[in-house]
Amino acid sequence: MPKVHYLNASYGLKSWLLTTDHKRIALLYLASVTFFFFIGGLFATMIRIHLLTPGGFLVSPETYNKLFTMHGVTMVFFFLIPSIPAIIGNFLIPIMIGAKDLAFPKLNLLSWYIYIIGGCFVLYSFSTGGLDTGWTFYTPLSSIYSNSAVTPAVIGVFINGFSSILTGLNFLVTIHTMRAPGMTWFRLPLFVWAHYATSIIFVLGTPVIAITLLLAGLERMFHLGFFNPAMGGDPILFQHLFWFYSHPAVYIMILPAMGVISEIIPTFARRPIFGYSFIAGSSIAIAVIGFLVWAHHMFLTGESVYAALAFSLMSYLVAIPSAVKVFNWTSTLYKGSISYDTPMLYALGFIGLFLVGGLTGLFLACLGLDIHLHDTYFVVAHFHYIMVGGAVMGYVGGLHFWWPKITGRMYPEFLARIAAVVLFVGFNLTFFPQFVLGYLGMPRRYHSYPPEFQALNVMSTAGASILALGYLLPMVYLVWSLKYGAIAGPNPWPATGLEWKTASPPPTENFDVTPVVDWEPYDFEHRPDLALEPGIGGLLPAHGDD
Amino acid sequence: MHRTGELYGQFETLEQQKDTAQLGMWIFLVTEVLFFGGMFLTYTINRHAFSAAFGIGGNTLDLRLGGLNTVILIMSSLTMAMAVWAAQVGKKKRVTGFLIATLILGGAFLGVKAIEYKQKYDHHLIPGSTFNVTYCVNNPSSCGLAGKQLEDERREIEEAIKAEENENPGSGLIALNAHAQLYFSLYFAMTGLHALHMVIGAGLLLWLIAQSFGGRFGPGYNTPVEVTGLYWHFVDIVWIYLFPLLYLIDRHN
Numbered sequence: 001m002p003k004v005h006y007l008n009a010s011y012g013l014k015s016w017l018l019t020t021d022h023k024r025i026a027l028l029y030l031a032s033v034t035f036f037f038f039i040g041g042l043f044a045t046m047i048r049i050h051l052l053t054p055g056g057f058l059v060s061p062e063t064y065n066k067l068f069t070m071h072g073v074t075m076v077f078f079f080l081i082p083s084i085p086a087i088i089g090n091f092l093i094p095i096m097i098g099a100k101d102l103a104f105p106k107l108n109l110l111s112w113y114i115y116i117i118g119g120c121f122v123l124y125s126f127s128t129g130g131l132d133t134g135w136t137f138y139t140p141l142s143s144i145y146s147n148s149a150v151t152p153a154v155i156g157v158f159i160n161g162f163s164s165i166l167t168g169l170n171f172l173v174t175i176h177t178m179r180a181p182g183m184t185w186f187r188l189p190l191f192v193w194a195h196y197a198t199s200i201i202f203v204l205g206t207p208v209i210a211i212t213l214l215l216a217g218l219e220r221m222f223h224l225g226f227f228n229p230a231m232g233g234d235p236i237l238f239q240h241l242f243w244f245y246s247h248p249a250v251y252i253m254i255l256p257a258m259g260v261i262s263e264i265i266p267t268f269a270r271r272p273i274f275g276y277s278f279i280a281g282s283s284i285a286i287a288v289i290g291f292l293v294w295a296h297h298m299f300l301t302g303e304s305v306y307a308a309l310a311f312s313l314m315s316y317l318v319a320i321p322s323a324v325k326v327f328n329w330t331s332t333l334y335k336g337s338i339s340y341d342t343p344m345l346y347a348l349g350f351i352g353l354f355l356v357g358g359l360t361g362l363f364l365a366c367l368g369l370d371i372h373l374h375d376t377y378f379v380v381a382h383f384h385y386i387m388v389g390g391a392v393m394g395y396v397g398g399l400h401f402w403w404p405k406i407t408g409r410m411y412p413e414f415l416a417r418i419a420a421v422v423l424f425v426g427f428n429l430t431f432f433p434q435f436v437l438g439y440l441g442m443p444r445r446y447h448s449y450p451p452e453f454q455a456l457n458v459m460s461t462a463g464a465s466i467l468a469l470g471y472l473l474p475m476v477y478l479v480w481s482l483k484y485g486a487i488a489g490p491n492p493w494p495a496t497g498l499e500w501k502t503a504s505p506p507p508t509e510n511f512d513v514t515p516v517v518d519w520e521p522y523d524f525e526h527r528p529d530l531a532l533e534p535g536i537g538g539l540l541p542a543h544g545d546d
Numbered sequence: 547m548h549r550t551g552e553l554y555g556q557f558e559t560l561e562q563q564k565d566t567a568q569l570g571m572w573i574f575l576v577t578e579v580l581f582f583g584g585m586f587l588t589y590t591i592n593r594h595a596f597s598a599a600f601g602i603g604g605n606t607l608d609l610r611l612g613g614l615n616t617v618i619l620i621m622s623s624l625t626m627a628m629a630v631w632a633a634q635v636g637k638k639k640r641v642t643g644f645l646i647a648t649l650i651l652g653g654a655f656l657g658v659k660a661i662e663y664k665q666k667y668d669h670h671l672i673p674g675s676t677f678n679v680t681y682c683v684n685n686p687s688s689c690g691l692a693g694k695q696l697e698d699e700r701r702e703i704e705e706a707i708k709a710e711e712n713e714n715p716g717s718g719l720i721a722l723n724a725h726a727q728l729y730f731s732l733y734f735a736m737t738g739l740h741a742l743h744m745v746i747g748a749g750l751l752l753w754l755i756a757q758s759f760g761g762r763f764g765p766g767y768n769t770p771v772e773v774t775g776l777y778w779h780f781v782d783i784v785w786i787y788l789f790p791l792l793y794l795i796d797r798h799n
């Protein structure tokens with residue numbers, strides 16, 4: 001390990017809380033996002049325990065409403081959206097493009113503080129009784145009728161939006177103006193392309209939910225009528241504005257994960273990525289088309305058949321760039337010398353789970369079928385396959401892949417592989433039964449259900465407990481590895497990106513001298529420095545972890 | 547990151563630093579367009595749905611004060627542009643002068659806006675339990691209404707009630723009051739948010755003025771002035787849209 005790096009360049013609480021180093025800010029995010037993940041996970045655990053019996057035995061119906069609302073608000077706004085961009089993206093984007101920092105380092109720190117302030121408001125709402133509107137804050141329930149702590153939660157999510165906006169802005173500007181000499185657009189790692197697309201959504205989508213929540217919050221605080229039908233306002237308008245952001249927000253969650261997968265697959269298949277420009281372009285296509293599909297959430301809440309037809313069609317179109325990615329990843333694997341290190345296990349898991357999540361999305365985009373499936377557990381299962389099976393798999397996989405870069409130490413490979421398998425099994429056991437439940441007609445957001453659904457619900461709860469174990473394991477061994485992990489060296493896999501050319505952990509300025517890029521991305525063939533030892537065939541070079 | 551002169555450590559050259567700041571501000575303005583856009587959409591849809599009530603609402607606004615404010619803001623954009631120009635050509639003292647002029651004009655705008663808000667308060671046009679769209683025609687003396695003007699207003703309100711009766715038989719006045727309240731909710735949200743942006747702009751101007759006294763901004767380094775200028779012009783443009791939307795549509799007095 002280098003003597004001086006970003007972690008030990010300065011000491012003391014102040015050197016962290018006032019840092020403008022993107023790598024340290026990434027770690028601030030890592031700590032706070034993990035905190036919110038466990039809050040959200042706690043609510044999920046209580047939901048699953050409650051649903052063990054048809055009548056529900058843990059909490060009252062009112063509390064149940066609050067549990068799934070708080071689970072959704074926490075996980076969507078305070079875990080999924082910031083997870084990969086604000087942690088892994090923040091850490092890596094400047095290094096991957098050969099820059100010393102993001103374009104606006106102080107703004108980056110401000111984003112984190114805004115996130116914390118927003119989070120405090122939401123925690124205040126939770127601790128003063130919580131809210132029961134669903135994470136969607138539909139009016140007039142949220143603005144007039146709900147007797148729960150909606151106002152602080154709305155304020156918290158509103159404030160948190162500016163954290164997203166500033167992060168997206170920072171990434172866009174950085175990618176445009178901070179690239180090292182020779183780092184042309186088509187030499188950018190696909191992880192950076194994915195974050196470019198994500199940032200477009202951050203910047204164009206988030207302001208719309210900010211103003212929508214502001215209007216809904218004003219409506220609640222001052223009894224105004226923007227979205228209240230009793231006063232002439234239009235609740236459907238709220239839904240349009242809400243989903244104009246919140247559908248693209250799904251792509252905020254999945255696109256960065258796709259970026260992670262695009263880095264992991266070529267590294268552990270030892271092949272250049274297949275169809276680089278198509279994967280890069282499909283990220284942008286998903287971001288753009290993603291803005292034109294929002295009303296597919298509203299097929300049953302009132303819109304003209306022609307609008308529904310158009311939104312259905314556009315929703316189908318998103319499948320094309322998504323499929324482009326999956327086909328290119330699998331083509332990269334073809335004839336590769338594949339090794340099943342932990343990040344690769346997550347990447348392969350991602351492809352399978354994303355495929356299920358994506359294809360069931362087409363069921364829901366289908367106008368006729370959606371009438372049957374709308375607001376059932378089928379929808380719940382579908383988006384958890386995308387968000388947990390996709391986004392979280394990508395996040396945990398990426399965390400493992402870049403853990404040696406972030407900390408300078410390897411995680412214990414054997415335990416990590418076991419955790420990856422446990423997560424995969426636990427996830428499927430939790431959420432696959434929910435597809436069946438939804439298809440059979442069990443509505444979402446209900447605190448009780450008919451007895452014939454019990455077997456599938458018990459399966460789901462059993463899966464959730466395995467899933468919880470799968471999340472706790474990495475928590476334990478990653479912390480353990482901080483002290484006891486093997487020294488990683490600058491490029492343990494080895495992989496091709498610029499981030500692997502600097503020390504692990506990197507110095508505060510990222511590179512001792514500004515790098516000049518004269519190679520193509522993912523080019524394993526013409527990089528003698530990346531050759532594996534003969535005979536090992538894709539297994540890790542010795543870094544002493546097994 | 548260390549700073550060498552005006553160059554921050556993450557950049558290689560001053561030119562790169564300037565490009566970065568400008569691109570950052572442009573992207574920020576794009577987010578602002580969408581931020582205001584959500585509200586403009588809400589306004590437009592409701593204006594279309596309740597044109598009679600929104601017409602009444604728009605008619606109560608003071609065209610002279612609104613017009614005066616439009617002129618003030620356009621003037622302030624001019625002085626802001628002059629400040630940027632003065633910095634670019636190196637007339638360092640004039641930078642301060644133009645920035646102060648811009649700040650004064652911005653303050654004047656907010657002052658006029660406060661007078662308008664006060665008027666709405668006196669006329670019972672603040673959304674809430676005291677809201678009463680017919681207050682002025684019922685108490686003409688406290689609103690300074692008399693003669694033909696009062697007759698016109700009465701007639702308009704009666705016509706609007708009739709129009710509301712088509713949708714809400716028997717409760718035209720209640721509906722008119724609710725929908726006019728919607729107009730004023732949007733009026734205060736839109737102009738309030740715009741005013742908040744003005745206040746932030748004034749804060750930025752103060753920060754620039756403090757630095758410009760030392761002659762910091764010249765041909766070599768003027769990025770903060772330029773970037774604040776972009777923001778200021780944007781806030782002006784928002785008003786250029788707000789003014790016709792709120793004051794001018796369906797105006798007939």
